[in-house]
Amino acid sequence: MLDTIWEKLDRDLVIQGAMYGCIMALTIMLTAYIGLIQYSDRMHLIYAILGMDVVWAVIDMYIFYRADLMSLNRSLMLYWELHDQPDRESKKKLLESEFYGTVFQVVSKEDQDKMLDVFLDGTFTGREGLKKSNRHYLFNAVTTFVFAAAPAIPPVICLQLIGNFAYAILNASVISCILIFFVGYFMAPGDGLKSRLITGFTTAGISMFFTIVCAVFGG
Numbered sequence: 001m002l003d004t005i006w007e008k009l010d011r012d013l014v015i016q017g018a019m020y021g022c023i024m025a026l027t028i029m030l031t032a033y034i035g036l037i038q039y040s041d042r043m044h045l046i047y048a049i050l051g052m053d054v055v056w057a058v059i060d061m062y063i064f065y066r067a068d069l070m071s072l073n074r075s076l077m078l079y080w081e082l083h084d085q086p087d088r089e090s091k092k093k094l095l096e097s098e099f100y101g102t103v104f105q106v107v108s109k110e111d112q113d114k115m116l117d118v119f120l121d122g123t124f125t126g127r128e129g130l131k132k133s134n135r136h137y138l139f140n141a142v143t144t145f146v147f148a149a150a151p152a153i154p155p156v157i158c159l160q161l162i163g164n165f166a167y168a169i170l171n172a173s174v175i176s177c178i179l180i181f182f183v184g185y186f187m188a189p190g191d192g193l194k195s196r197l198i199t200g201f202t203t204a205g206i207s208m209f210f211t212i213v214c215a216v217f218g219g
């Protein structure tokens with residue numbers, strides 16, 4: 001079960017969502033600490049952190065899901081547009097752009113042409129073939145929500161358990177930095193140790209950098 005879920009994860013979305021959540025939660029803490037925002041008690045600050053992360057997680061979830069559906073519909077419209085082309089070469093030319101940014105660009109032009117022939121000679125199966133893609137997009141959207149909202153947990157726990165506000169921020173920053181490092185480490189595009197370390201440190205470093213910049217300039 002866990003292996004299946006792990007294989008389905010979109011690594012780019014996981015990293016992006018985790019960075020969003022981490023930056024937003026820590027930014028609120030830092031802006032409160034340096035006095036740019038005021039709060040009457042810690043619970044109000046905790047509600048602000050949870051509210052910010054959860055609301056933006058919902059927004060990200062909707063945007064990514066909607067964008068994927070629009071891309072799916074565009075692909076379907078492209079299929080019907082092919083029927084309006086006057087000849088086979090025109091159809092191939094219309095489809096060539098679909099190779100951009102995909103693994104198919106690493107093969108020769110001749111092999112790409114063969115793939116286009118296979119597609120053009122294929123049998124249309126209707127929208128049934130798109131249902132699996134729709135489920136995958138929904139899974140990605142939920143994943144984005146989880147990883148964007150979860151980074152609020154370390155700051156909230158630190159605020160509840162640590163009396164000194166400066167220490168609470170320090171501990172929340174360290175814990176968040178470690179967690180975001182491991183998100184980058186395990187979601188790295190390559191399986192090699194070097195690739196994982198670079199992705200982990202880069203993800204954590206960028207998150208902390210933008211957190212400080214956002215806090216200094218008012219969130």
